[in-house]
Amino acid sequence: MKFHKVLAIIMAAVLMIALFAGCKKDNGTGEETDTYKLSIIGSTSVQAIAGPLAEAFEDKYPGSSAEVQGGGSTVGVTQATEGAADIGMASRNLKDSEQGKGLVEHKIAVDGIAIVVHPNNTLTSLTTEQVQNLFSGVITNWSELGGADNPVVVVSREEGSGTRGAFEEILDLEDMVLQTIVSDSTGAVKATVAGNENAIGYISAGSMDSSVKAMVIDGVECTTANIKSGVYTVSRPFLMLTLGEPNENAKAFLDFVFSKEGQDIIENEGYVRVD
Amino acid sequence: MNRKNKSYDLIMKALIWIFSAVTLVFFLLVTGFIIIKGAPQISWSFLTDIYKVTADKHGILPMMVNTVYLILITLLISVPVGIFAAIYLVEYAKPGKIVSVIRFTTETLAGIPSIVYGLFGLIFFVSFLKLDWSILSGALTLSIMVLPVIIRTTEESLKTVPREYKEGSLALGATRLRTIFKIILPNAISGILAAVILSIGRIVGETAALLFTSGIVPKIAQSIFNSGRTMSLHLYLLVTEGISTDEAYGTAFVLLVIVIVINRLSAYLAGRLRKRLQGGSAE
Amino acid sequence: MSNASELKKFNKKTRIMTFLVENLFMVCAFVSVLAVAIITFFIFYSGLPGMIEIGIFDFIFGTDWSPVYADGGFGILPMILGSIYATAGAIIIGVPVGLFTAVMLSRIAPKWLSRIMRPAIELLAGIPSVVYGFFGLMVIVPFVQKFFSLPMGQSLFSAILILSLMILPTVITISITSINSVPREYTEASLALGATKIETIFKVEIPAAKSGILSGVILGIGRAIGETMAVIMVAGNSPYMPTGLFSSFRTLTGNIAIEMGYASGLHRSALFATGVILFVFIMILNLVLMAITRKGGAVRE
Numbered sequence: 001m002k003f004h005k006v007l008a009i010i011m012a013a014v015l016m017i018a019l020f021a022g023c024k025k026d027n028g029t030g031e032e033t034d035t036y037k038l039s040i041i042g043s044t045s046v047q048a049i050a051g052p053l054a055e056a057f058e059d060k061y062p063g064s065s066a067e068v069q070g071g072g073s074t075v076g077v078t079q080a081t082e083g084a085a086d087i088g089m090a091s092r093n094l095k096d097s098e099q100g101k102g103l104v105e106h107k108i109a110v111d112g113i114a115i116v117v118h119p120n121n122t123l124t125s126l127t128t129e130q131v132q133n134l135f136s137g138v139i140t141n142w143s144e145l146g147g148a149d150n151p152v153v154v155v156s157r158e159e160g161s162g163t164r165g166a167f168e169e170i171l172d173l174e175d176m177v178l179q180t181i182v183s184d185s186t187g188a189v190k191a192t193v194a195g196n197e198n199a200i201g202y203i204s205a206g207s208m209d210s211s212v213k214a215m216v217i218d219g220v221e222c223t224t225a226n227i228k229s230g231v232y233t234v235s236r237p238f239l240m241l242t243l244g245e246p247n248e249n250a251k252a253f254l255d256f257v258f259s260k261e262g263q264d265i266i267e268n269e270g271y272v273r274v275d
Numbered sequence: 276m277n278r279k280n281k282s283y284d285l286i287m288k289a290l291i292w293i294f295s296a297v298t299l300v301f302f303l304l305v306t307g308f309i310i311i312k313g314a315p316q317i318s319w320s321f322l323t324d325i326y327k328v329t330a331d332k333h334g335i336l337p338m339m340v341n342t343v344y345l346i347l348i349t350l351l352i353s354v355p356v357g358i359f360a361a362i363y364l365v366e367y368a369k370p371g372k373i374v375s376v377i378r379f380t381t382e383t384l385a386g387i388p389s390i391v392y393g394l395f396g397l398i399f400f401v402s403f404l405k406l407d408w409s410i411l412s413g414a415l416t417l418s419i420m421v422l423p424v425i426i427r428t429t430e431e432s433l434k435t436v437p438r439e440y441k442e443g444s445l446a447l448g449a450t451r452l453r454t455i456f457k458i459i460l461p462n463a464i465s466g467i468l469a470a471v472i473l474s475i476g477r478i479v480g481e482t483a484a485l486l487f488t489s490g491i492v493p494k495i496a497q498s499i500f501n502s503g504r505t506m507s508l509h510l511y512l513l514v515t516e517g518i519s520t521d522e523a524y525g526t527a528f529v530l531l532v533i534v535i536v537i538n539r540l541s542a543y544l545a546g547r548l549r550k551r552l553q554g555g556s557a558e
Numbered sequence: 559m560s561n562a563s564e565l566k567k568f569n570k571k572t573r574i575m576t577f578l579v580e581n582l583f584m585v586c587a588f589v590s591v592l593a594v595a596i597i598t599f600f601i602f603y604s605g606l607p608g609m610i611e612i613g614i615f616d617f618i619f620g621t622d623w624s625p626v627y628a629d630g631g632f633g634i635l636p637m638i639l640g641s642i643y644a645t646a647g648a649i650i651i652g653v654p655v656g657l658f659t660a661v662m663l664s665r666i667a668p669k670w671l672s673r674i675m676r677p678a679i680e681l682l683a684g685i686p687s688v689v690y691g692f693f694g695l696m697v698i699v700p701f702v703q704k705f706f707s708l709p710m711g712q713s714l715f716s717a718i719l720i721l722s723l724m725i726l727p728t729v730i731t732i733s734i735t736s737i738n739s740v741p742r743e744y745t746e747a748s749l750a751l752g753a754t755k756i757e758t759i760f761k762v763e764i765p766a767a768k769s770g771i772l773s774g775v776i777l778g779i780g781r782a783i784g785e786t787m788a789v790i791m792v793a794g795n796s797p798y799m800p801t802g803l804f805s806s807f808r809t810l811t812g813n814i815a816i817e818m819g820y821a822s823g824l825h826r827s828a829l830f831a832t833g834v835i836l837f838v839f840i841m842i843l844n845l846v847l848m849a850i851t852r853k854g855g856a857v858r859e
Contacts (some may be wrong), residue, residue, distance in 0.1 A: 039407075039502075044819075052329045067492045067502055069408060071819040078822055084407060097823070151709040158795075158816045159626045160825060175627040180806055181712055182795040184515065184816040191517025195700070198709045211517070284756040291666055294658035295675070298730070301723050302678045305685065305693050312696075359586035367583060377587055379848065380594040386777075386844045387597065387837070388784025390811045394818070394833045395597045398604050419593045426590070452576050480686030483786040483811070487818060511688045511787055514695060527689050534684045542680065 035063040038249040042069075042076020042089030043162045044185040045204040046238045049109060049269050050089060056265055057256050066253060070185065073162030077103070080241040086250040088241040091162035091204070102244050108257050109238040110272040112205030112227040113167050116190070116212040118197045123147045125216035128171065134200055136176040142198070154178040155192045155201035157185075166236035167202050205235075206270040228272045238271065306531065313528025316521050322529075326493040326509075333522055335529065337495045341410065341503035344496055345489065346478050348414035349421065354471060356418075357425025362455060364426070365433040385423035389483040392420050396488035411499040413489025420484060421474040428473060432466015432548060433459060469544040476537045479530070482507045506530055598837070605834035608827025617831060623797040623813075625825040632828050636799045638835065640714070640807040643800055644789065645782040647718030648725055652782075653775055655722070656729030657764075663730070664737045665759055683727035691791035694720040699792055706804060712794030713804045720788050725778035732777065736770020737763055769850050776847045783839055786811040810836045 036057075040050055047070045054066035071079075073090040080088025081101050094105065115131055117123065123145055126134070133139040135154055143149040156179045157164035163186060168174045181199070183189045189201040194211035201212075205222050208214055214222045217234065226232035240257070242250050256262045263273040324334020360377075368374045396416030406412045436459050444454040460467075490502030491512060504512070506526060513523040609617050612632040620633015659679075663672050698719050703711030740763045748758040764771070786809075794806025795816055808816075813832050821829050 041408075055327055055329045065494070065497065065501075067490075067494075069490050069492060069502060072821075074822040075819050084402075084405075153710045159624065159797075160817055160821050165626070175624055175630065179796045179798065180794065181710065182797065182808070182816065184790075184795075184819070187516030187518060191515065192712075194517065196703070196710050280754060280757065284754050287756045287760060288666075291658045291662050294655045295662040295667075297655050298659040298726060299675060299678065301726070302682055304697070305690070305723070306681070308693055308697055309689065356586045356589050359583045360589060363583035363587035367580065368587070377591055379844075380590045382848065383594050383841070383844050384590055386780050386784075386840050386847075388780075388786065388811060388840065390784070390786040390814050391597075391601065391833050391837055391840075394604075394814060394830060395600055397818075398600045398830070399596065403600070419597075422590055422593070450572065450576060452579055476684050480684070480688075482686070482688045483815060486815065507686050507688045510686075510692060514688075514692050514791065520696075523692060527692055530686055530689055534686070535681060538677070538680050538684050542677065 034061060034252070036061055036249040036252045037065050038086035038253055039067045039069065039084075040087040040089060040240075040253070041071055041079045041085040042241075043073040043091040043238075044070040044187070045091040045111065045163050045207070046073075046076075046089035046108075046240075048186065048204065048207050049238065049266055049271055050240075052265055052269055053257055053262060054253075056261070057253055060256065060261075061252070072160060073165075074160050077241060080243055083243050086242070086247060087253065090239045090241060092165045092236055093239075094241075103241045104244060104246070106240040106242070106246075106254055106257075107237045107274055108240050108254075109206075109266045109274055110227060110235055111238050112222050112224075112232055112235040112272075113163060113170070113202050114205040114208050114214040114222045115200065115202050115217060115234070116193050116208070116214050117200050118193060119210070119213045120197050121147060121213060123215070124213075125219065127218055131215075131217065132171055132173060135171070135173055135178060137178040150198045152200060153180050153196055153198040155181045155183060155189050155196075155199050157189060157202075158182050162236070163202065163204060167234065170234050170236075202234075208270060224267070224270065224272050235272075309524070309527045309531050312524040313526075313531070316525030317528060321522075321525055325495075333519070335506065335509060335522075335526055337493055338504050338506045338509040338526075339529075340495045341489075342479060342505040342507075344410050344499070344503065345414055345417065345485075345505055346475055348410060348499060349417045349478055350471060350474065352414060353418040353421050353425055353474065354467075357422050357470065358429050358460075358467060360422075360426050361429035361433055362459075365430055366451070366455060366459070381423045381426055384419060385427075387420075389420065389481060392416050392484040393487045396484060401488055407500070408488065408490030408502040409500045410489055410496045410503050413485050413505075414499070416484050416488045417478055417481060420481070421477055424473050424477065425470045428470035429463065429467050432463040432469070435466065435548065436462040465544050465547045469541050469548060472537055472541040472544065476534065476541070479505075479533055479537070480507055481505075482511050486511075506533075601830065601833050601837055605827060605830035605832075608824055609831040609834065611824060612828060612831070617828070618835070621799055625817075625821070625828055632824070634810070634813065634828075634832055634835065636797055637808050637810045637813045637832065640793075640800050641783055641809040641811070641836075641839075643714055643807070644717045644721055644793075644809055645779055647714065648721035648782045649775065649779060651718065652722035652725040652778060653729055656726050656774075656778075657733050657771065659726070660730045660733030660737060661759055661764075664734045665755070665763075679727050679730050682723075683731070687724065687785060687788040688791075690720055690724055691788035694788060694792040702804075708804050710794065710806070712792060712806050714793070714800055714807050715803045716792040717789050717807070717809075718803075720792055721782045721785060724785060724788060725781050728778045728781055729774045732774030733767070733771050736767040736774070739770065740766045773847055773850050776843055776850065780840060780843050780847075783809075783843075784811060784836070786815050790815055810839075 047068055050068045054068050057066050058064050073092055076088035076090045077098050079085035080103055134152055140152055156177050181192055183192050186204045186207050189203050190212055193199040193201045220226050220232045222232055227235045246254055263275045267273045321334055323336050324332045326334055326337050396412055400406045400412040400415050440458050441454055444458045485508055491504045492502040493504045496503030510523055510526045513519055617632055619635050620631050621635050622631030622633050624630035625632055698716050699711035702716050744762050744766055745758055748762040789809050790812040793812055795808045795812050796806040797808050800807035810832050814829050818829055
């Protein structure tokens with residue numbers, strides 16, 4: 001009995017030591033530079049750029065760790081308000097109910113919202129009105145716009161999504177967008193549209209790639225230049241939120257984001273820089 | 276009458292074969308699809324690289340390590356509790372209200388959907404106990420989830436220990452506790468191992484309960500208080516985020532291999548358990 | 559002399575030890591009671607206030623789900639029906655297939671066939687639900703879209719297919735166990751009376767194994783209703799009333815998983831309230847299961 005017990009205790013101890021030793025070893029690099037630890041939680045759209053920024057930040061300050069979690073804009077706001085995350089991310093402006101809670105907004109980039117279809121869709125451009133009609137279900141077949149005789153499948157985001165909020169606000173579509181398919185992230189919308197020739201959806205412009213086709217809206221292409229100059233109007237800010245002035249860790253990260261290096265990453269990833 | 280019998284037999288027999296074939300086809304489709312599409316994606320770097328998209332590293336090592344962490348911590352919590360609970364139920368408890376309450380709640384735990392565990396973990400461990408999104412939050416949530424499996428399977432195997440062993444030990448003057456630790460537990464070990472392996476299977480496959488508890492950071496968790504993405508979550512994110520279908524196939528393949536290994540192991544242990552059971556009752 | 563006192567001391571020590579350890583056993587046994595209590599409390603605590611604010615009737619029977627808008631609705635009837643339809647569909651397909659497969663494996667199959675099929679079914683039971691969802695998204699969704707030439711393949715039908723597949727192992731294993739536990743005399747008596755083997759299976763053994771099979775079905779229902787990840791990958795998740803087999807729909811579980819990350823305030827409590835409804839469903843199923851097993855003798859996986 002004793003032997004068994006001792007064995008069990010030793011095993012447990014070894015496990016724990018292995019666990020904590022594991023982290024020590026990883027932590028213990030780079031004694032010379034400062035190390036920071038922070039958590040960044042929120043919008044999945046902002047996450048797409050926060051990920052690469054965090055990776056570059058960790059490279060610059062070896063031993064630091066910046067944990068980026070998705071969840072959504074609202075989670076970003078709540079987590080920042082509760083102090084559960086060092087930085088919250090939101091892909092929309094703060095709502096009235098979210099103001100006055102001591103959150104400080106840091107606008108790190110501007111992002112367009114691309115209206116995307118399957119690459120095989122023959123249409124290339126739409127007017128604002130057509131977009132409104134497509135998403136609210138007035139137009140139900142692509143042939144009504146001169147496309148192929150296929151039904152329109154509207155892919156939307158879920159309730160509470162920052163991208164959806166911004167999209168509906170800009171296009172005056174509040175509570176009118178059809179929700180034939182609901183996907184829970186920018187990537188999921190992209191994947192769904194890429195997999196269905198009849199689909200139309202809206203995604204963060206910075207996440208655009210060749211798997212889907214962005215529509216020209218009112219003759220304006222969805223490019224960084226057009227978003228920056230304001231010609232392409234379907235855009236919104238990317239915010240990082242801190243409770244009060246940023247703490248030491250958050251400040252180091254935000255400084256990095258606003259440095260030329262950080263803003264270059266933002267631009268390279270397809271978003272509009274703010275410096 | 277006879278002809279009617281014959282056609283009845285024939286129809287039923289045909290249905291049996293058809294539906295069994297459907298089951299087999301389903302099975303072949305799922306596994307074949309994953310193996311054919313997934314196996315070519317496996318490479319040394321896929322298995323051993325870290326995951327860092329900006330550095331063009333797409334390995335699943337961190338998720339594998341996190342999964343192992345999660346398994347270890349979950350088992351560390353749930354196995355002792357589950358075994359002790361089973362011992363209590365088999366060796367101490369007298370049938371009655373208390374036992375039926377314990378059984379009812381254990382059944383209830385087994386029936387709760389994983390998304391509800393996820394919700395609970397989010398409210399209780401993450402927010403209420405302020406453990407944040409971490410391996411620990413995930414492990415605590417999963418510990419409750421696998422508890423019924425461990426209790427039930429351990430109970431079964433404790434019951435298969437021949438009475439004579441126990442009575443012999445007690446007759447020789449050993450205390451009840453000593454008998455439990457020296458005689459009963461060692462003889463039930465293969466059943467307990469089966470419970471552990473079944474639990475590992477559930478932990479490896481879990482997604483919904485982890486999404487809001489252990490979080491999705493694709494790095495090796497530095498400690499149990501850090502967030503870490505597991506294999507199943509990784510697959511989910513790869514697919515729904517449309518990041519890379521190829522990586523998703525690869526990850527699914529690795530998951531499938533792990534599940535097959537777990538399955539074979541538990542089949543082996545179950546075989547041993549059955550043998551013991553037959554040996555015990557042959558007397 | 560001193561030996562005796564030492565022995566006494568030793569005895570006292572073991573007695574304390576025994577007392578402690580035995581109580582530890584009991585405490586551990588009560589962990590599951592405690593867990594259910596805490597889970598129930600926290601789910602209801604987070605969900606009920608929202609449900610009351612919305613109005614329980616409006617919440618359960620409302621058909622408009624648009625929580626973030628000014629005069630938005632908080633009705634989850636579409637999701638309740640979605641869950642029920644998907645589960646019913648899975649049972650309609652999964653139970654016959656599973657039951658007949660179980661008959662095959664317990665009574666008909668030659669040895670070589672069971673040697674292939676049993677591990678296959680065990681493996682089906684072990685495959686993670688994300689992998690099923692992935693398979694559904696890559697294979698079933700495009701197949702359904704093409705085969706029925708639909709605008710999209712994300713639909714109730716796709717979800718039903720995936721769920722049937724997922725409940726198969728549960729139905730099969732439990733049916734096998736309960737068919738095998740039918741007393742041999744029943745079978746022999748039936749055969750002696752001149753019934754064929756097939757007749758004996760379907761008219762004697764299966765009726766005798768009824769309660770066991772039924773508990774397998776209930777466990778299958780539980781699995782189908784609680785399934786989340788596989789379903790949200792193929793369902794389309796539209797929050798409207800499901801209008802047919804090929805319409806996009808959302809389940810209770812999907813409602814929670816999709817919006818949880820984005821919800822705040824009343825929206826968030828409405829999602830916890832969705833969890834409450836799900837929880838109640840499961841509790842009811844569990845009680846039914848208890849009643850069946852108590853009546854017909856326990857059959858477990």
